[in-house]
Amino acid sequence: MHDLEASLSMLKNEMILLYIGRGILFTLIISVIAVFCSIVIGSVLALVRNYCTKGLAARFFHALAVIYIEVFRNTPLLLWIFICLVFLPCPAAFSRKMFGLTSVETKLLFKAAVALILFTSSVIAEIVRGGLNGIPKGQFEAAHSQGFHIVQTFRYIILPQAYRSILPTLLSQVTSTIKDSSYLANVAVIELMARVKQILSAANQYNGTGSINVSDVFVLFGLAAAIYFIINYTLSCIVRRMQKNMNRKK
Amino acid sequence: MSGIFSARAWGKVWDYRGTFLLGLFNTARTAIFAILLALILGIIFGLMATSGKKALKIISRVYVEVIQNTPILLQTCFLYYALAFSGHSIGIILTGILALGVYAGAYMAEVVRAGIEAVPKGQFEAAQSQGFTYLERMYYIILPQSIKMILPPMVNQIVNLIKNTSCLYIIGGADLISLTYSFVTGENTGSAYAPAYLISGLLFFVICYPLSRTASAWELALKQREQRIEMIPGQREESEVAADA
Numbered sequence: 001m002h003d004l005e006a007s008l009s010m011l012k013n014e015m016i017l018l019y020i021g022r023g024i025l026f027t028l029i030i031s032v033i034a035v036f037c038s039i040v041i042g043s044v045l046a047l048v049r050n051y052c053t054k055g056l057a058a059r060f061f062h063a064l065a066v067i068y069i070e071v072f073r074n075t076p077l078l079l080w081i082f083i084c085l086v087f088l089p090c091p092a093a094f095s096r097k098m099f100g101l102t103s104v105e106t107k108l109l110f111k112a113a114v115a116l117i118l119f120t121s122s123v124i125a126e127i128v129r130g131g132l133n134g135i136p137k138g139q140f141e142a143a144h145s146q147g148f149h150i151v152q153t154f155r156y157i158i159l160p161q162a163y164r165s166i167l168p169t170l171l172s173q174v175t176s177t178i179k180d181s182s183y184l185a186n187v188a189v190i191e192l193m194a195r196v197k198q199i200l201s202a203a204n205q206y207n208g209t210g211s212i213n214v215s216d217v218f219v220l221f222g223l224a225a226a227i228y229f230i231i232n233y234t235l236s237c238i239v240r241r242m243q244k245n246m247n248r249k250k
Numbered sequence: 251m252s253g254i255f256s257a258r259a260w261g262k263v264w265d266y267r268g269t270f271l272l273g274l275f276n277t278a279r280t281a282i283f284a285i286l287l288a289l290i291l292g293i294i295f296g297l298m299a300t301s302g303k304k305a306l307k308i309i310s311r312v313y314v315e316v317i318q319n320t321p322i323l324l325q326t327c328f329l330y331y332a333l334a335f336s337g338h339s340i341g342i343i344l345t346g347i348l349a350l351g352v353y354a355g356a357y358m359a360e361v362v363r364a365g366i367e368a369v370p371k372g373q374f375e376a377a378q379s380q381g382f383t384y385l386e387r388m389y390y391i392i393l394p395q396s397i398k399m400i401l402p403p404m405v406n407q408i409v410n411l412i413k414n415t416s417c418l419y420i421i422g423g424a425d426l427i428s429l430t431y432s433f434v435t436g437e438n439t440g441s442a443y444a445p446a447y448l449i450s451g452l453l454f455f456v457i458c459y460p461l462s463r464t465a466s467a468w469e470l471a472l473k474q475r476e477q478r479i480e481m482i483p484g485q486r487e488e489s490e491v492a493a494d495a
Contacts, residue, residue, distance in 0.1 A: 074409065074458035075451045078416035078427050083451075086434075086443045175319070182321035186419055193323055197420075200331065214336040221328040225320045232319035 006207040007219040013206060016199060022100065023195035024227060030113055030191060031178045035124075037117045038177075039170065042124030045069055047154070049125065050132050065125075072122030077115065077183050084115040085187060101190065108188035116184070120177055127169050131162035168242045175232045175239075196224040259442035263449060266433060270446075273429035274453055277415045280346045280425060284415075285408055287351025292358020292404075297388070299363040310359060317356035323417050325349050330421040346418045346425070354411040358404060365400035366392060398472055405465035409458045426450055 010016055048065040052058035072080070085108070094110040096103050135158055143153040163170075185194035199206070203216040263270075298310040317325070326349040333339050340348075369392050377387040416427040430450040434443050 070459060070462075071451075071455060074413075074462055075454045076413040076416040076427060078419060079430075079447065079451055079454070082427070082431055082434075083447050086447075179321040182323040183417075185323060193321060193327075196324075197327060212335060214332060217328065217331040217335055221324060221331070224324055225316075225328070228320045228324065229316065233315060236315075236319065 003209065003213040003215040004219070006209045007203070007213065007215040009208065010199070010203065010206045010216070010219065011223065016206065019195055019199065020192065020223070020227075023190070023192035026099075026109075027178060027181050027191040027193075028231070030109075030116065030184070031174060031181050034113060034116045034120050034181070035170070035174050035177050038120035038124045039128075041117070041121035043128050043159070045121065045125035046128035046132060050129055069122045069125050072119055073126070077119045077180055078186060080115040080119050081112050081183060081187055084111045084118075088114055105188055105190060109184075109190050112184045112187055116177070116181060120173070120180070123176070124170070124173060127166050127173060128162065130169070131166035132158065134165055135161055165246075168239045168246070171235060171242070172239045175235050178228070178232060192224055192227065196220050260445050262442045263433075263445045269429050269433050270426070270449055270453070273424070273426035273450070276343060276424045276429075277412070277426040280343055280350065280415050280418065281408075281412045283347045284350035284354060284411055287347065288354035288358050288407070288411065291352065291355025292362050295355065295359035296362025296366065299359065300366045310363075314356045314359050317353055318360075322349065322353045322414050323420055325353055326417045326421060342418060342421055342424055345421060346415065346423070349417070350411055350414055353414070354407055357407045357410070361400055361403045361407065364403075365396035368399050369395045398468070402465045402469040402472065405461050405468075409462045409465070412458055412461075413454065426453060 045065045045068060048061050049069065052062040052065070088111045090107045090110050095107050098106045101109065139157055139161070140153060143157045148157065181191055182193035184191050185197060189195060189198050200212065200216060200220050203212045203220070204210055207213070207216060295310040295313055298306040299314075301307065326345065329349050330339075330342075330345045333345065373391055373395065374387065377391040382391065415425045416423075418425045419428040419431065422428075427450060430446050434441070434446045
């Protein structure tokens with residue numbers, strides 16, 4: 001019981017709470033940025049994979065998109081994080097002190113975040129493709145008959161419908177990305193998961209008992225689990241409500 | 251590109267091929283046992299969710315929500331450190347099997363639940379009225395109808411599980427990714443980055459691609475079958491119209 005009280009006392013330490021709070025912020029920001037960038041890249045990939053099928057140049061890009069999507073979908077995220085750490089050049093803008101991180105950490109953050117974006121865009125490409133495939137062919141023909149050229153057709157007719165139908169799936173992808181962002185903990189101490197692990201490894205200095213106890217594991221990882229759960233469960237409740245509304249409209 | 255074309259780097263990878271094979275072996279056995287555990291958990295909790303008994307439903311719901319809404323990395327760390335600091339360490343591979351099995355089990359449970367719920371309610375009632383026991387009902391009536399719905403997403407979850415074996419890295423893993431990383435950063439073996447990552451990625455791809463390919467082929471076949479079924483009444487109407495004329 002004494003151990004548990006000692007572990008809980010860590011949560012009263014303002015420094016630790018601030019440290020974890022910044023971790024939450026990083027987790028959220030990284031995930032949201034990753035999803036937004038991935039929607040852009042993923043949409044391009046999905047459009048190329050679905051509609052670039054005529055002509056030599058188009059077929060070449062089609063093959064590229066297929067290879068990209070399949071390769072990233074069938075290999076682990078951690079591998080891509082490691083690959084980006086070695087091979088990705090880091091622009092000067094990201095190799096200095098920022099956001100309370102050291103210059104080494106911002107470099108790692110940039111590289112690992114790019115890996116996360118590359119990985120997530122392959123998943124989102126398939127989601128967008130699912131939305132595009134669900135659009136009846138008549139929509140294209142109708143747009144064509146009204147004199148829309150191909151870019152206008154996609155911009156005004158096809159994409160708005162596709163995005164609306166996949167909005168719940170995209171939102172649940174945010175949940176997955178928040179969970180995936182914990183893989184960054186393998187290479188740098190920036191986001192929530194890594195910070196909690198970091199505190200655990202120094203828990204003997206904070207809990208006042210001079211040693212790391214089982215109760216520290218439960219309190220710290222339990223706190224992190226609760227935080228992840230609250231964020232993701234809220235999102236998944238929103239997703240479920242949206243799906244219910246969409247089904248009702250049908 | 252750190253020696254993707256350098257014969258020396260490739261030679262080094264070839265000399266240390268045992269490392270990669272060991273990693274592949276560890277990843278494979280972790281994945282296989284975790285898949286078994288996940289299937290067992292998935293079926294149990296999936297059946298609980300569709301049992302109609304409130305208490306069982308709530309237990310299953312809590313399991314699924316808690317596991318699905320927290321990262322696998324956190325769960326693995328939690329399990330590993332809780333066991334390690336209480337002096338019951340069970341080894342990295344076994345920890346991985348348990349953590350991955352429980353994690354994938356939550357997804358399997360949802361897949362099983364969705365599959366069973368897609369079977370019309372009348373089928374359950376008809377089976378019951380014919381005197382089938384619960385197990386007979388599930389085995390002879392429900393399972394054959396839902397298996398086509400269940401298999402594609404289940405295979406997708408297996409692919410995810412295989413990719414997630416990389417979470418062993420954070421607890422000092424012995425899986426393919428971890429061994430690849432210790433190979434490229436090792437003192438004697440270091441710097442052959444490109445060949446090593448290429449090999450390790452290729453091994454994952456060779457395992458996962460056929461699986462996810464099969465899953466999407468099944469999914470497509472299922473969708474086309476559904477569309478055909480939907481079209482049948484329409485066609486009949488047309489032929490009736492023709493017959494009338």
